[in-house]
Amino acid sequence: MTATRTFAFVLYPGLTPLDFVGPLQVLGALQEFGLGFEAVTVAADLEPLHTDIAVSVTASHTFAQVPEPFGLIVPGGGAPTFAALADEHLLGYVRRAAGTAELVGSVCTGSLVLGAAGLLEGREAVTHWAAMPMLRAFGATPVSRRWVADGPVRTAAGVAAGIDMALQLVAELVGEDACRMIQSAIEYDPRPPLGPIDWSGLDREPMESWLRSQVQQGLAADPELRARLLAP
Amino acid sequence: MTATRTFAFVLYPGLTPLDFVGPLQVLGALQEFGLGFEAVTVAADLEPLHTDIAVSVTASHTFAQVPEPFGLIVPGGGAPTFAALADEHLLGYVRRAAGTAELVGSVCTGSLVLGAAGLLEGREAVTHWAAMPMLRAFGATPVSRRWVADGPVRTAAGVAAGIDMALQLVAELVGEDACRMIQSAIEYDPRPPLGPIDWSGLDREPMESWLRSQVQQGLAADPELRARLLAP
Numbered sequence: 001m002t003a004t005r006t007f008a009f010v011l012y013p014g015l016t017p018l019d020f021v022g023p024l025q026v027l028g029a030l031q032e033f034g035l036g037f038e039a040v041t042v043a044a045d046l047e048p049l050h051t052d053i054a055v056s057v058t059a060s061h062t063f064a065q066v067p068e069p070f071g072l073i074v075p076g077g078g079a080p081t082f083a084a085l086a087d088e089h090l091l092g093y094v095r096r097a098a099g100t101a102e103l104v105g106s107v108c109t110g111s112l113v114l115g116a117a118g119l120l121e122g123r124e125a126v127t128h129w130a131a132m133p134m135l136r137a138f139g140a141t142p143v144s145r146r147w148v149a150d151g152p153v154r155t156a157a158g159v160a161a162g163i164d165m166a167l168q169l170v171a172e173l174v175g176e177d178a179c180r181m182i183q184s185a186i187e188y189d190p191r192p193p194l195g196p197i198d199w200s201g202l203d204r205e206p207m208e209s210w211l212r213s214q215v216q217q218g219l220a221a222d223p224e225l226r227a228r229l230l231a232p
Numbered sequence: 233m234t235a236t237r238t239f240a241f242v243l244y245p246g247l248t249p250l251d252f253v254g255p256l257q258v259l260g261a262l263q264e265f266g267l268g269f270e271a272v273t274v275a276a277d278l279e280p281l282h283t284d285i286a287v288s289v290t291a292s293h294t295f296a297q298v299p300e301p302f303g304l305i306v307p308g309g310g311a312p313t314f315a316a317l318a319d320e321h322l323l324g325y326v327r328r329a330a331g332t333a334e335l336v337g338s339v340c341t342g343s344l345v346l347g348a349a350g351l352l353e354g355r356e357a358v359t360h361w362a363a364m365p366m367l368r369a370f371g372a373t374p375v376s377r378r379w380v381a382d383g384p385v386r387t388a389a390g391v392a393a394g395i396d397m398a399l400q401l402v403a404e405l406v407g408e409d410a411c412r413m414i415q416s417a418i419e420y421d422p423r424p425p426l427g428p429i430d431w432s433g434l435d436r437e438p439m440e441s442w443l444r445s446q447v448q449q450g451l452a453a454d455p456e457l458r459a460r461l462l463a464p
Contacts, residue, residue, distance in 0.1 A: 009287075016257070017256075017257065018253050018254055018257040018418060021249045021253040021285075022250060022253075022254075024249075024287065025249065025285055025391070028284075028285040028286060038286075040286040041286050048280055048288075048290045053257055053260040054260060054270075054271060054292040054293075055241075055252075055253070055256065055289050055290065056280075056289065056290040057287050057288065057289055057290075058280045058287065058288040058290070059287065060286040060287060060288075108419070128419060129416075129419060146423045157419050157421075158417075158418065158419025159417075159418040159419050160419055160420040160421070160422065161421075163392070163422075164422065164423045164424060167424060167425050167426070168425040171426065176426060179425065179426055180426060180429075180434075183429060184361075184429050184434055184439065185390075185391075185439060186250060186391040186392050187340070187360060187361060187389050187391050187392055188392040188424055188429070189378075189424075189428050189429040190392065190395070190396065190420075190422035190428075191378040191393075192399060192420055192421075193396060193399050193403055194408060194415070196421050196422075197412075197415060197419070197421040198412070202412075206413070207413075207416065
């Protein structure tokens with residue numbers, strides 16, 4: 001009998017659903033391979049949580065029900081994710097679960113939650129491009145890549161990058177055939193209508209300015225952390 | 233004052249969340265542009281719906297609350313989507329809403345729901361690659377593209393293709409700058425770790441066989457429709 005290896009996606013109010021739904025769809029498909037992998041969602045309780053789009057999501061398990069996942073993945077978002085940086089109940093679960101997990105991951109600004117939990121100190125990491133300097137507030141070195149692996153810690157860039165990171169995990173944990181099979185099952189054969197992001201032509205200011213407003217809003221009650229994140 | 237143009241994503245039990253969360257994240261961002269666009273989710277009621285992964289989703293509105301959306305988009309899935317092909321309450325809403333909508337869309341096997349509602353007769357359409365022949369059961373001509381536009385009907389290929397179709401809609405409805413802005417906000421700059429899908433090397437049989445089993449399961453009570461979908 002194979003021991004169960006559980007990926008737990010950490011949910012909290014106000015998050016960006018695409019951050020976790022993409023990788024959950026990928027890692028959830030591992031269940032079919034009979035290798036003992038499963039992917040669940042965990043939250044403080046099993047009530048529906050509002051999100052940053054017009055849908056609510058309900059976790060499959062409470063934090064207490066999944067104390068020692070094999071892999072822990074924290075999705076991100078705007079103001080509510082910054083509020084989560086000061087949520088000791090959430091951070092307590094992330095810290096305890098990370099203590100025994102073999103993989104600790106994040107998508108988008110979820111990496112800042114790992115940072116606030118003290119898990120990025122001295123590590124290389126990535127987050128949404130507009131939040132990159134904020135990683136330094138937690139002792140991390142920002143590295144601009146689609147995903148970054150440093151020891152057990154895997155951080156993915158903004159939102160959609162979680163899909164790429166999850167497929168990479170499948171390739172490493174199970175193999176390239178499994179990765180290709182899941183990629184074709186979700187027909188992940190991207191064709192952005194205007195092509196890839198034109199990084200050199202991108203006007204970064206509007207998104208960076210919006211993100212600063214999200215920090216102000218999410219951390220209104222925590223001037224110290226707010227100042228650290230917004231330090232130039 | 234700008235009239236509100238509402239995109240309504242149709243939710244039902246057992247669907248594949250990535251089918252609608254990707255495009256909802258894209259079209260939901262249109263709200264920021266002050267042009268009167270909004271994106272909501274609609275379902276028979278506001279109870280949490282299980283999905284094909286370990287998370288439940290709750291719609292923001294009931295069918296009755298959004299009788300005349302500007303755009304209607306139906307996501308897909310496995311057996312539960314085939315069951316939805318015989319759900320007269322769901323099909324009734326889709327038919328009525330499509331009657332006044334300017335855009336009628338689908339992602340993945342959601343196109344078969346449009347077909348069952350009689351909306352694909354004589355039209356070109358796409359669906360998940362493994363379900364392509366099933367479109368003929370509803371009088372549609374299968375066309376292998378990332379998304380297909382035929383009159384007011386937009387169908388996207390499997391799961392992740394919904395993101396590409398939604399970005400294309402933004403480019404058409406608002407403009408290429410808006411499309412680029414939303415693409416960068418969700419950092420949709422895909423890097424599938426093993427590259428794009430290798431269509432010529434793909435072993436299609438396992439997924440096609442799995443999908444046939446989903447038809448059997450979802451339409452166990454409807455032998456006539458089941459036979460039409462599985463006709464060679």
